[in-house]
Amino acid sequence: GAVVSQHPSWVICKSGTSVKIECRSLDFQATTMFWYRQFPKQSLMLMATSNEGSKATYEQGVEKDKFLINHASLTLSTLTVTSAHPEDSSFYICSMDRAKGDNEQFFGPGTRLTVL
Amino acid sequence: KNQVEQSPQSLIILEGKNCTLQCNYTVSPFSNLRWYKQDTGRGPVSLTIMTFSENTKSNGRYTATLDADTKQSSLHITASQLSDSASYICVVSSQYDYKLSFGAGTTVTVRA
Numbered sequence: 001g002a003v004v005s006q007h008p009s010w011v012i013c014k015s016g017t018s019v020k021i022e023c024r025s026l027d028f029q030a031t032t033m034f035w036y037r038q039f040p041k042q043s044l045m046l047m048a049t050s051n052e053g054s055k056a057t058y059e060q061g062v063e064k065d066k067f068l069i070n071h072a073s074l075t076l077s078t079l080t081v082t083s084a085h086p087e088d089s090s091f092y093i094c095s096m097d098r099a100k101g102d103n104e105q106f107f108g109p110g111t112r113l114t115v116l
Numbered sequence: 117k118n119q120v121e122q123s124p125q126s127l128i129i130l131e132g133k134n135c136t137l138q139c140n141y142t143v144s145p146f147s148n149l150r151w152y153k154q155d156t157g158r159g160p161v162s163l164t165i166m167t168f169s170e171n172t173k174s175n176g177r178y179t180a181t182l183d184a185d186t187k188q189s190s191l192h193i194t195a196s197q198l199s200d201s202a203s204y205i206c207v208v209s210s211q212y213d214y215k216l217s218f219g220a221g222t223t224v225t226v227r228a
Binding site: 006032041042043044046049055091093094099104106107108109111 | 219
């Protein structure tokens, strides 16, 4: 149980375009979803937290107008990187919390974004 | 500030050998500590989770220990296999914060 999927697994785009990444829980409902970014040889950095039906809470230094998060349902969250630039190239990982009180997050397999 | 420090940053071991990874944290009040395995280009996968009252937890060839008094944890890999090559991340949760505190990870390379 507790399977989280992400789509696409990798994407290459031109500078200035927008890219949408989907995160789905396959066998549970998630009250809270998280988006992380991971640069090479570094640990995961939290970008934002979202709850269904409310606006996402962004971490300091993360531009909310650039990284649009839509928590569409209890099983789906999307991250849209708008007007992507080469410095946005990174590994983006989502995670979901089943709200069982133990703060356990289940991570998706990640999406590798490369902006040319 | 809640922090998690891991050591060593990386290590190379021969197949079949054992190794131990270290994690020190300052997260307070402590809720639980997890060890994750992250293969290259993949998301983290949970290996073990320990709460304050647990001293050790095993998952196959992986054994984690926790000393909540000294705020230290270790992950021991027994009889390493080539598939153990990955980054191992120590993640600590606070009772009062839904955010997780991540260590930088230890990169383990197992060679034949």
